[in-house]
Amino acid sequence: MSGTENAGLQAIPNPEKATLEGKNKFLGFWFFLGGETVLFGTLFATFLALRDKVASGPSAHELFSLPLTFLSTIILLTSSLTSVFAILAMKDYKAGAMRLWFWITVLLGLAFLGLEIYEFHEYLGEHFGFTTSAFSSAFYTLVGTHGCHVLFGVLWISELMLQSYKKGITTVTAPKYYVAALYWHFIDVVWVFIFTVVYLLGILGG
Amino acid sequence: MTTHAQSLAVSSQRKGFLHWLWTWITTVDHKKIAILYLFGGGLFFLIGGIEALLIRIQLAVPNNHFLVGSEYNQVMTMHGTTMIFLAAMPLIFAMMNAVIPLQIGARDVAFPFVNALGFWLFFLGGIVLNTSWFFGGAPAGGWTAYTPLATEYLGSGMDFYILGLQLSGAGTLMGAINFLVTIINMRAPGMTFMRMPLFCWTSLVTSALILFAFPPLTVGLFFEFFDHIFHANFFNTANGGNGIIWEHIFWIFGHPEVYILVLPAFGIISEVVATFSKKRLFGYSSMVFATVLIGFLSFMVWVHHMFTVGLGPVANAVFAIATMTIAVPTGIKIFNWLFTMWGGQIHFTTANLFAIGFIPTFVMGGVTGVMLAVPPADAQYHDSYFVVAHFHYVILGGVVFGLLAGVFYWWPKMFGRMLNETLGKITFWFFFLGFHLTFFPQHFLGLMGMPRRYFTYLPGEHFELGNMLSSIGAFGMAVGVIVLLINIVVTTAKGKRAKGDAWGIGRTLEWSIASPAPEYNFAQTPLVKGIDAFWKEKMAGNKKMTPAEPLGDVHMPSPTVIPFLMSLSLTLASFGFIFAANQAGKPHTGGLITAAIGIGLMLLLMLIHSIKDDHGFHIHKEEIMRIEKEAE
C-alpha cells in the first residue's frame, strides 16, 4: 500500500470513526482528555495557592518576560492550526499533505520546547531552581508537566508519521492520527491557560 | 494474519506449568482478567485482613506491647492502604470485568489491551507497596499520608506508598476509561441505557468518578514524590509550602473514592436482591437517577473530612449542607431495595444473605454519616473511633458485603461451579456477627474519647471492654473468611457444576449463556427487548435469547505479553526512584538511571505496540457450534 490516494478506501468518509475500534478509540481518548483536564486543574489550583509563596527566591514579577512567552504562545497556536490542516488532509486521504502539515506541527513543537528549555536555563541562572521556594516548585511542576506533554506529543506524532509512509491512511491508522491531533489541541489549550494564569497574571498581578 | 489454528499451534509449543503461566500473563480476555483481579484483590484482602488482626491483638488490652509506636503505625497504614487500593478496588474491577460485557451483550471490552495493562499495573503497584516491609519498613503516615509528616518526618516507606499507589492508580484510571467506553459503545442491539442492569449503571458512574477523582490523587502523589525525593517545597512550611493543600487534594480524590467503592456494591445488591426476590428492581428509573446524583454530589463534599482544619464556619456550613443532601438519594436506594423484596419471594441463598445483611448495616453507616455532617458535633467525632466505626460500616459493611454477595452470586458464572451453600452460610454468619461485634462498640469508644490511630490506651480510661469486644469480633470475621477459603478449595475440587442459568431465576443476559461463559461470550449477539431481557424471554416461553445476527465467525484479539512488560518496566522505574531517594541531599544517581531505563523501556514498548498491528484471530462458526452443543 503506497499510502497516497487509494480509490478503494476513499469511499469511506470520516475514516477515523468508520469502525467500532475507531469509535472506541475516539470516545476513550475524549475521556482520557477529561481526566487530563482534572490533572491540570489540580496543578493550576495548587499553583494559584502557592504563587505568592516565594520564600527567599525571586517572584513572578521579577522573572517573567512577556515577549518570550508571547512568542511561545504564537508558535504553539500556529502548530494547532497546522494539525487541523493535517486532519483535513487525512479526511481527504491526502497522505502527503497530511504528513507535511504534521511535520510542520512537530517542528513548531520542537521550537516551543527549545524556547522553554532556554527560559528554564535563564531562570536557573537567576537562582530560581526547583527547590528555591513553594512558588518555584509549583511553577516548574505545572509548566514542566505541560512541557513533558509537548515532548510526548512530538515523539508520538513523529512516530505516527514515520509509520504513515508504509501504512498510509486506513480505517486502522486514521483514528490514531485523529487522536494524536486531538491531544495536540489539548496541550495547546492548556498552554493558553498557562500563559494567562502563570505569565500574564504573574507580570500584571505583581 | 494469525488464525486461531496457528495461535493454537504456537501455544501448544509451551507445555505444562509455563504454558499455563504464559496464558495468564498474556491474556486479554475480560473473563480471565476478572479472575486475575479476583485473586489479586483476594490476596491483598487476606494480607490486609492479617494486618487488621495484628491491630486488634495490640488493642485488645490497654498498655499492650505487641506492636508499639512506628511498628503499629506501619501496620495500620498498610491495612488501610491495602484494603482501599489493593483489595476493594480490584475486587470491584473483578466483578465489572466478569459481568459487564456479559450483561450488555458484548463479546469483549472496548480496549482488551488496556484492560490487561490496568490489571498488571494494579498488581505490580501492590507488590511495590508491599515490598516496603523488606526494605526499611512500611509507610507509617496513615492511608491519608498527611503532610508534612509523610514528606518530611517519615523514611523510605513513604516512597513505596507514593510509587506503589501511582502505579496502581494509573491501572485503575485505565480500567475506568475502558469501562466507560465499553458500556457506552458496546451494548447489544436493543440494550438502551434505560434497559441496562443497574450494576452496569453503577459501574458506569463509578468509572466516571474514577476518571475525575484519580487525576487529583496522581498530582498529589507527584507533589509528595517531588517533596520527598527531590526536596521540592509544596508542603514544606519553611519555604512557603502548605500542608493543607495536600488535605484538599487528597479528599477531592478521597471522598469520591468512597462512592467509587460503594456504587458498584449498590449495583450488585440491586441485582442480587431483585433476582432472589424473583421480582424486577423496584423504581429502576429513580435508582438510576439516585446513582447519578450520588456520583455528582460526591465531588461537592470533600471538606467534611476537614471540618477541624480551621477553614472557617462558612466553608464548614456549606459543606455540611452538601453532605446531608447525599442522604436523600441514598435513602431512595434503601427503600427501593426494601420494596423490591416487598411482594416478592425471598430466597435466602448466601449471596442474598449478604445482600440482606448489607441493608441494615449500610443504613447504620449512613445515619452515622449524616451525624458526622454536623460540623460542631463532628469536632467531637472527628479522628475518633466513631469515625473508624462509621467508615467500616460503610466500606466493610457496605462494599465488602456487596462484593461477597457478588462473589457468591456470580461465582458459578465465572468458574462454572457452585459454591457450597452450607459453608457459605457459615461464612455469612461469622462474618456478619463478627463485623457488628467488632465495629458497633467502636462508636462508643470514639464518643468516650478514644482517638483513631492510637497504638495503645491507658488503663482506667474505660476503653477496655469496647476494645476487647472489638478484638473478639475481628477474629469472628477471620473465621468467616477461612471458611470461605475452604469453600473455594473444596468446591473447586469437586463442586456441583453450574448450569447456564445457575440459580434458575436469572434475569439478565449473563445467565442466558453457558457457565463459565465461552471465550466469545455470545455465539450470536442477543436482541434485547426490554429490561431484565433474559427473564422476559423466559416468561415468553423461550429458553434462549433471540439473536440479533446470524451465526458467523467471531473475531478475537490476540493475547499479548506487552501489557505485562510495560508494567514491569514501570515497576523498574518505581524502584529506581525509591532507591534514588536520599533524605540527606541530592538523590542517588544510580537510582535515577534505573528509573530512566524503566521509563525508556516503557516508551519503547509503547512504540512497539503502536507499530505492531494486532489483526487478532477468528473463532470459526463450526467451532462455535461445537462448543455451544457441548454446553447444552
Next chain:
Amino acid sequence: MKRKWQRWFRLLPLAALALLLSGCGKEGVSALEPLGPVAKDQADLMLISVLIMVVVVLVVGFIYFYVLIRFRKRKGQEDYIPKQVEGNTTLEIVWTVIPIVLLCILAVPTVPKTFSLSDTHSAKKESALEIEVSANQFWWQFTYPKQKVTTAQDVVIPTDRPVVFKLTSNDVIHSFWVPALGGKVDANPGQVTTLKLEADKEGTYRGRCAELCGSSHALMYFNVKAVSSAEFDRWIKEMKAGPDQPASASAKQGEQLFKQNCMSCHAVGASQTNKLAPNLTNFADRKYIAGFLDHDKKTLEKWIADPSALKPGATMPARGASGKLTDEQIKQIADYLFTLSVEK
C-alpha cells in the same frame, strides 16, 4: 436464629440512645459527659441527630423485618411468579420528601451553631483568656501572652470566662482535643487556628492529640486544669515568682547537672519560651511525667535514663545531652526536678 439475632441488632441503636442519655465513659475524659458550654452545645447537636437517626433506623427496620418475614420463600411455592412491579411514583416521592424534611430539621440548628461555636472574636470582647498553644512531636507548650507565662503539658484555666486557644505547630499537623470541654481543632505548622473552650466547674480534664503525628501519637496527652478565678491569678503570680531554691544537697547537685545536661533544650522559669523541650518550671506540680507516666521519682529516673523506651520516637536523648549521666546523677536530677513546685 437469624431473625432473633437481627432483631437484637435493631435494638442496638436504642441501647446507644440510652447510653448517650445516661452518659458513659470516665468523667473528665468523655465527650458524652460535657462539662462546659461548648461541649454541651455539641452534645445537644449530637442528641438531635441521634434522635432523628433512630427514627430513620426504626422505620427502615420495621419495614425490613416485615418484608423478610412476610415475603420469605415458603415450601411448595417453587413455581410462584410474583407480580413484576415497575415502581410507585407516590411512594417514591414520599421517601424522597421525608428525608429532606428530616435533614432540614437537622440543618436548622447546625448552621447557626457552626458559626457561633467558631466565633472567637466576640469571645475576646467578653475578656476571654488567650492562650497560645504550640504542638510538638509529642508534647504541648502553653503560653499566656498577656501574663507572659509559659508552661507545658498541663494548662491551667479559670472557670469564670471562656478561653481562646491559638494553636500552631512546630513540626507536623497535630490536633488539640479535650473531649469533656469540646471538640477538636487542628494545630497546623505555619498557621494559627483558634478554638474556644470553657469549663463549668473546677477539675482536671484530659486532653490528647487527635491527628496522627508520628510514633508516639498515642501518648501525646495533656491536662486542662480548671480552677477558680482567684486561684488562677494566684497561680500566675506563683509561676512568675518561680520555684524555691532546692534545699537538699542531692537536689542542689541535681540542679548543677540539670544546667549542664538539660538546659540546652529545657527551661526552668516561666518567662522562657520557644525551647526544644517542655518548660519545667512547675514540674513537680504536674499530674504525669511526659504527659502520661506516673508522677513519681522512680518513673522519672527510668524516663531520664531512656525516654524513647517509654515514648517511642521521643527526641530527648538518653542520659542527658552528653548521654553519660550515671544512675546516681540521674537520681540527683530527679530529686531536683521534684523541688520544682510553685504552688504553695
